[in-house]
Structures are given as structure tokens and as C-alpha cells.
Amino acid sequence: MILVVGFTAPFVFAPETGERLLGSVLSRLESDFGWVYIWFVLGLAVLLIWLAFSRFGNIKMGKPEDRPEFSTPTWLAMLFTAAIGGGLMYWGIIEWAHYYTEPPYGLEPRGTEAAEWAATYPLFHWGLTAWAVFCVPSLALAYAYHVRKVRRLRLSEACRGVLGDRVDGWAGRLIDVLFVLGMIGAAGTSLGLAVPAVSEGASRMLGVDATVGLNTVVIGLWTLLFGVSVFFGLHKGLKRLANLNLYLAAALGLLILVVGPAVFILDTFTNSVGMLAQNIVRMSTYMDPVGGSGFEEVWTVFYWGWWISYGPFVGMFCAKISKGRTVRQIIIGMCGFGSLGCWLAFALLGNSGLAFELQGTAAIADTLEAEGAVPAIFATLEAFPLSGLITVLFLVLLMIFLATTLDSASYIMGSATSKDLPNEVEPARANRVLWALVLAGVSVSVMSAGGTDALQTLSVVTAFPLIAVLTLVAFSLVRWLRDHESATAVVPASATEAHDPEAEDPGITASEDSGAPDDDGRGRPPAEPVG
Template identity: 50%
Template sequence: MRGNTIDKQILSIALALVALLTVPILINPEKGTAFLKTVLNTITINFGPLYLWACLGIFGFLLWIAFGKYGKVKLGSGKPEFSTFSWLALIFTAGIGSGIMYWGIIEWAYYYSSPPYGLDPLSVEAASFASTYGMFHWGFSAWAIYCVPSIPIAYAVYIKKHTSFRLSTACRGIIGDRADGIVGKIIDICFMFGLIGGIGTSLALGTPLLAEGIHHLFGVEKTLTLNLGIVVSLMVFFSICLYFGLKKGLKLLSDWNLYLYMAIAVFIFIFGPTAFIVASFSESVGVLFQNFFRMSLYTDPVGKSGFSESWTLFYWGWWFSYAPFTGMFAARISKGRTIKSLIIGQLVGGTLGCWLAFAIFGNTSMFFEITGLVPVLDILQNEGAPAAILASLNALPLGGIVLVLYLLVAAIFLATTVNSAAYTLSDVASQNLQAGEEPARWYRVFWGILLTSISIVLMYGDGLEALQTLSVITALPLVFIMLLMIASFVKWIRVDYDTIIQEQENAVTDCSHSEEEQVPVEKKRKRSDKAPILSKTRFEN
């Protein structure tokens, strides 16, 4: 690996921001968290509708691109580098993490006890929306936010032939050469800062769940030491994967993680409350499509229930903070695919993968609460969400085995998310990488260790709640950056479209001609092989 691939300027600024984030919270967690909450309230009050309209607009933009003439543009030559299954597995495990294992089984309980639209808690209507809202928050809208950066980034690299997967590169259509200057640096640093907040949120959710599982299985006391041990173990695990790189490490990990995830879901579907799962999921799909626009733009300005701020805006901020990272990662592994397949793969594949969790895991947990088999709401209120999750899993046939496998998948999900984030951060903080070249191995491992070290510091200082809040705050500038990327992409493709299509058609024509030309050549070769034999026979005769 060449030594000049490290972008020392971006690296130093990123490290300075990390120190600026962690040190004050570690010194005074209460005041630091209170300050961030004040900033969060200001953002949600003044910019909350912007998040909602931006998400809905992005979803509409993707549908327009996918099913319009631009959808058939191919991102780079040749065949896709990964099979469709591995490609979807990499995108899904990188973008979702252990959050789906956490919220997929318990999110309904919050909506059931504190429903939106002024519904009565624990009512039939509340139950209907409870099983639907998780599918909404983790469905088409979420994956639209994830998907939209991948298109201009992939276009910039595979069509415009830029060598960097950075956000600033995807904005060149608007900002031009300023992408190489201070404007580009600000864009890339905003992305890195937002990703740190998003990863912190994932660690904040995943670590307590794993700690609760270890406490349940082995009786280990739930302490800070246990949480730190979990994070360090994960750090060692994914550092090994990072060392082996994208194809050998992350690909295999993502494939097997998705296999396990689907196996657990199939087992619960067969041996759990199958009829209730199917009926509840069917109703949820109907409720979602009937109320999609209402749910997308719900602000409750009169009732001021705070539902949108606590849930929808939090999720949209979380997705926005993750989106540039997932976009870069998806762009890197999507060479050879069309824009339409890239959009449909993420919107449909990602959504169905998340719906699987809420349909099977969530509805099973709700069934246990409604029938009285497990007091999920009581456990949630008195012992917390991780305990309620494990109680639901224990109630299943072979509950102990299911619980162990569930925790294993959650741990791998968390590891693959941090893996992919470290890989992307090392990519952004590199320079002069050649086509197909990966960042230095030690550099990938360095970013993995740095991300987990941040979580350890904040965990020690009781600052993870602040970092969760920060993920929404850091998403605000990313909303404008993503809109800038969309404008850049549209400007590019309008100019390039006719040329690109002509080149694609010529490539197909040349390929077909080369195949046709091979046939007569082989026939001639056969005739020439036979000719001397016939001539020799005549001579002898």
C-alpha cells in the first residue's frame, strides 16, 4: 500500500471533532447532555417539517428516476462484482445493524401504550397502528433516505470517472472544483461527524441488549465492566474482519448473518403464532398504504403529543446521519448495476428485510402480551426493553436456543455495521486511491478501533444518550448536502444521458457481433481441418 493514500488534513480535523465531542461529555455528562437536548428541541421545533418533507420528496424522486428513462443507465461496465444475494446482504447488514433486532421485537409496545392521533392506549385502534408504525419507520421512507446518496456517488465514480467515493465528489456537478477545497472538506467532515453519531446510536441500543442476554444466560451482573467487555470483544472481532477486507471479511460475515436471521424468522413463523402473524401483517400493510401520507407528514401542532418528535423525527434524523455512509458503501459494491436495479434493490429488498422483523418478531411479542402469555408491557416498564425482548423469546418453543441465536445475530449485525462504517470512514479519509483499491489494512482497523473507543469513553461518562441526541442534530446539515447531491446528479445526467445510452447500445452491439463472428470462424476451422484429409485420400486413390 502506498504511503501517500492517507488524507492527513481530513484525518486531523475528524480526530479534533471526536475530541471536541467526547471530552466535554466525559467531564460533565449532565450539562453536556442537557445542552444537546436544548439544541435538539430547537431543531425539531423549527426544522421538524423540513425532515418530513425532505424524506417524502426523496422517495418521490427515486420513483421518478427508477421508472423513468434515466433508470436504465448502467453504472459502470462489466458484470456486477457480487451476486444479488451477497449484494443485498451487504447493504442490509451495513445499513440496519442490531437496531432491527432491538426495535423489531419491542417497538410496537411503545406505540400500543402511547399511540398517535389521540387514540386510546391499549385499544384495538392503538394495536392496529402499533404493528404498523414500525414498518413505516423502517420501510420505504427509511430506505429512500439510505438509497438516494448512492446514486450520485456511483454516477460520479463509474460514469464521470472520478476516483473518490466522497460526498464532495458527488456534489461536483454544482460546486465544481470547490470540491477539492474548503467547501469539499466541510461536506466530507459533516458526513464523518454524522456517521459517528449514528454509530453511537447503534452501539447504545445493541450493547445493553447483549448485556441483558449474557446476564440472563450466565447470571453475570449487569455493570459498566460487562458493557465495556462486550464492546472490546466486538472490536477485536470486527478488526479481524476489517483486516481481511471487503470480499473475504465483510461479504462472508454479511452472508452468514442474513442466513441466520432468516432461519430464526422462519422458525418463529412456523412454530410461533402463525395465524396471528399473517393476519396482523396483512392488516398492517393495508393500514400503512391507507395512511402513508398522513404518517409521513404527521406533526400534531394542536395536540402537541410529541409523538412525531420522539419517533418519526428521531428515526429520520438517524437515517439521514447514516445515509451518506450507506450510500458510499452501496455505491462501492454496485458497479455494473443499472440505476433502476440499485433503487429497487434497496427500496424493496431493504424494506422487505425490515418488515420481516416487525411482521414475525414484533407480532409474536404482541400476541404474547394480548393473550397474557408474557406481560411484555409490565416487563418493559419495570425492567426495560432488553428484558422484555428476552422474555418474549423465552416464551417460544426451544426458547433458550432461539434466544442464543438471536443474540448472536444481533452481535454480528452490530459488528458488520461498525465494520462497514470503519471501512467507509477509512475510504473517505484516504486520497489518491486507484480504481478498485481498498484503504490500507491498518487504516481500516484504526477506524474500527477509534469508533469503539468513542463508545467506550461515552459509556464510561454516561454520555451515550447525548450521542443518540447528536445523531439527529448532525443530520440537519446532511439534509441540505443530500439535496445538493441530487441537484448535481440531475445536472450531470441530463447532459450525459444521450451519450451514455449510445455507448451502452454500442457495447451491446459489439458484443453480439463478436459472438456472431465466432461461428463462421469455427466452421472454417473445421473445413480446413478436413481438407487435407480429403486431398490426401484422393491422391492415394
């Protein structure tokens, strides 16, 4: 709590100084260390491809007989809504316009090639490579929580395979502090994008001015929504909100296909998938050192920083709900279904806006350059037939998407600040609600002081130290999986008959019964029964 207050206070009492300081740090990171973000994310994607096709893909998060806690549709819904938040709705409708007016590779702005890349780059920034940043910490934390049976759901526990018992000291505390600061940057970015959009929508529909007071009311309604959900917990709150979210998203998508430019949407999406498949290596390593356009700094490095800041939080939440799933199932669920869900949003919302721009139905690109992103979003919504209904659905979805993300964030902050949290136990209700109120309070105070832009830059700044932490997480995961395979190697049948299988059950170890850590300093899991 002291760190949260101390970190955000400069933006409240001296917003200009705070923004200027963060801006200088951001500029240095993007210009001198952008390649670090690029190579790090690419490395995580390669690691997941190897794991998915290797023998490690069959390792289950839990005992061999454990069944998944949630049905597959509900599990996928919770994974998706916890991870992407309101940012998907915001960028899904307007991101193409930024690339159309300022395209990569030195292309002519607003030209044919610019339009094609404008529809393709969002699929890259929200696709398989990006979801790898969420998936690696999810796997490491799920293994620690469900196989090794650690009783704390903290980022530091995912590094125990490399750091050993040092995570119980200052090294572990430092890692968990960096997680807290990363959450501030990630949540601040999401709120900074979504709140002005909802306020503008309320202003247009109710005929009131979009002021700081209206922003505060919007955040208050958000706090009530996700505060009530987090109060009821994982099964009665989060699960129901996530399912409602997907039902509403499906309704909006079908409506857009019926009344919108369906043929253009489908044709452009097909073309974009082909361009992405042909150019993903180039897009993953594009730095433009000769042209110096800065495209990768403004967009790719920003996005990778945002995803890295969210990575530990999403990893903790996905680990909590992934008991009984295998490594391969988690990779396919997150990178496959997660990417597909994002792609559908960009195909339906973004390609509709591109169609309106090219057909002359709405001057979306001009509105973006003259007035900003939020007015351009509503210029797109107003170009649809049945625009009133589509706008209401869009705003409701934007609110619920962000509510589910902040809901999950409050839940995980409660988990991360609990000293002892056995597998089947949820964080204390008061702890969960406290963090919901803290996130809302920080958002109101910073936005009222005009520090929203500064908080958005935090996603890149706070992600930089997390790169080192997540690298430890990745090495820890690989070591655990290799040790797991060694511990479960097939032995002669006569040997297994002479032992009680329960004595070798990784979930019922002597060290766990005694309350001592079941760790040998290298993060080696206990032996698992054979046969």
C-alpha cells in the first residue's frame, strides 16, 4: 500500500514533473532498449512452440486423476476476459486508422498497401506472439501451485526453480514488488484508454459534458460492478461475469455481420491472415534502423511492454483456474483461442471502420487526426445501420470487459498479498474488496490530476525490469518440467509393486504434511506414482 501511494503521489501533486520524468525514461528505453523487448517476446513464442510439440506437453497441472475445475467453455471465457480487458474494444475499432495514416515500411499514407497492413498489424500485436507473454508465467505458476503444491500464489514462487530458497528472502520480495508496480502500469493503461471512451459515450447519449466529474462517476460504476463480482468470488462472481461478457460479444458480432459490410469484413480478414503468415518473422524483428520512422517504438514496443506488465497478473489468474489442464491444453487455449478471440474483434470492428473509410461513409482517419481517437471511435459507431443499438452494446461490452480484468486483478492482488493460500482456498473477501477500492482510488486521483498519459507510459517503463523476472520464470519452468519427467520415469513393474503408490503421490508428500517446503533448492517436484 505504501508503494502504491508513493508511486502515484508524484502524478497527483506534481503531474507535469512526473510526466516529464517518465517521458524521458520511456524515450530512453524505446530508443536504446527496444530490441530487448523484441527479442524477449520472440524468445517466449519459440519456447512455447517447443513445449507444445514436445513430450512435456502431456504434463498435467495436478495429480494424474485430477479433473478440470471449470468446463472448457467457461475456462476459455475466464482466460480471455481476464487477459484482454477493455483495451481490446478500444483498439479493436480504431487501431487500423493509426496504421492507415502512419504506416510501417515507409509506405504511402492512406494508400492501398497502407490499408492492407492496417488490417494486418493488429492481428500481430494481439496474436500468437503476444499471448506467449501471458502463457509462459501461467504455465510456471500453474505447475508451482498445482503440482508442487506451494501455498502462496506469488510471482516469486515461479522463480524458485532457478533461485531456490532465495525467493523467501529479499530477492523474492523484490520480485513481488516489481509485480505490484507492473500491475499499476497495466491497469492504468487500460483505465486511461477505456474511461474517456465510456464518458464520451455517456456524454453523447445523455447530453452532458464529458468532464472529470463524469469520469469519476464512470469509474465509480466500474468499481461497483467489479467490486460486487470480486466480493462473491471466483465461482459466483468472476465466472458469471466472464460468461455474460462472451454472450454479449457474440450478440454484437452477429449484429455487425448482419447489418455491416460482411463481405468486406471476411475478405479483408482472410487477406490479413495470409499476410501475417507470410511476414510474421519480419514483423517480429522489425526495428527500422535505417528509415528511423519510430513505428516499432510507438507500437510494437508499447504493446510488448503492456503485455509484459499484464503477464504476471494473467499468469497468476490462469494458474489458479487451470487445475487438471495439461501444458499443451493451456498453450492451445491461451495462444490459440485467445488470439482467435482478439482477431474476431479486429475483423468485425476494425474492418468495418476501414470499409466505411474506403467507401466514404465516414471520415474516420480525418477525425482521428483532427480530434483524436475517441471521437473517431464514435464516428465509426455512428456509421453503422442501427448505430444506436450497436453503440450501447459496444459501451456495455467495454465496461464489462474492463470490469472482468480489474475484477481478476483485485482477486490476484488479494492472492499475492496472502501469507498462506492453500489450493482450494480463495483470498479473504475483505482483502479482495480492498484491492478493488485501491485500484479505483488510484485511477480517480491520477486522472483528476491529468496524469492519464503518464500512467499509459508506465506499461513500457514498468515492463523493463519484469523482463528479467520473466526470464527467470521461463528457465524455472523448463527446469521443473525436465525434473518432472525424470521423477516420473518408468521403472520395472516389480519395483512399483513393492511400494505404496500414495507414498509417492506428489500431492501427499511428507514435507507438505509437516508444513515444510517440498523443495530441494532447485525446484525439483516430488516423485509421481507410476502405473
